[in-house]
């Protein structure tokens with residue numbers, strides 16, 4: 001098979017030919033039709049996230065099962081699939097509690113600790129494949145279907161984590177980013193008032209298209225003041241921070257209203273300050289959100305299948321152009337999501 005391989009962090013891809021993978025017992029192999037190119041894997045490529053090399057990266061796949069190993073049940077040749085990102089154990093209390101991202105025996109991630117989707121074929125433990133539900137035209141739109149596991153499932157999870165209710169005000173930091181615009185879509189879908197916050201004016205059009213009612217340019221405005229102004233001084237109900245720098249987290253916490261919830265995800269893990277007095281008197285919650293569960297992936301796939309949401313994928317290229325596409329990702333030039341067509 002042909003594959004894009006990284007020999008080390010912060011190096012260009014090599015386009016090489018490898019033997020087709022064969023499944024061991026408990027594994028399955030899928031032909032890859034498309035694979036999403038998100039920031040997470042660009043962080044791996046650039047050496048900002050640890051991974052084992054050499055490595056074929058990529059996990060947001062659309063594929064079709066072509067071979068199953070011994071003792072595999074629940075999958076058959078021809079099944080359309082995507083992949084779960086975490087190589088979770090399936091047996092610990094967290095896996096049994098529908099909280100697989102918190103698995104205490106995790107084997108790491110697809111495309112980081114085992115080879116991923118930037119190849120004609122991908123071999124994974126069978127339980128990592130997630131069968132696509134009926135109603136998704138994955139053959140016509142493999143790129144869009146592939147990114148659902150992250151771009152749509154993550155916002156679905158955040159809506160639940162923050163218990164977002166219709167009529168509330170939701171402010172999104174990093175709204176112009178690949179997941180940010182989809183968070184706006186899902187917040188609109190959840191019938192909230194949606195405020196987008198970003199520093200890239202060239203992404204504001206996409207933010208409006210995705211569902212933002214208002215936009216705050218964080219490169220010009222004091223964001224906390226702007227959020228308080230927009231809410232008549234009450235503060236917002238939910239802040240979702242995909243940037244999660246100390247400055248954005250502190251602005252978000254400052255702008256929270258009564259029963260406000262601040263959700264952090266993404267970012268590099270900075271320490272920030274919040275006002276304990278405000279948290280107590282306004283009964284506010286500070287929340288972390290880590291990836292998604294399999295059931296949230298299935299829920300996201302079904303939302304797309306029934307036409308409620310459609311992923312914004314603006315840059316779709318052949319596998320051979322992975323290097324050029326990742327250069328655009330590194331420079332923040334991609335609006336919405338990007339993906340590679342493979343099979």
Ligand SMILES: [Zn+2]
Pocket residue numbers: 088089090091092093094095102103104105106
């Ligand atoms: Zn586990």
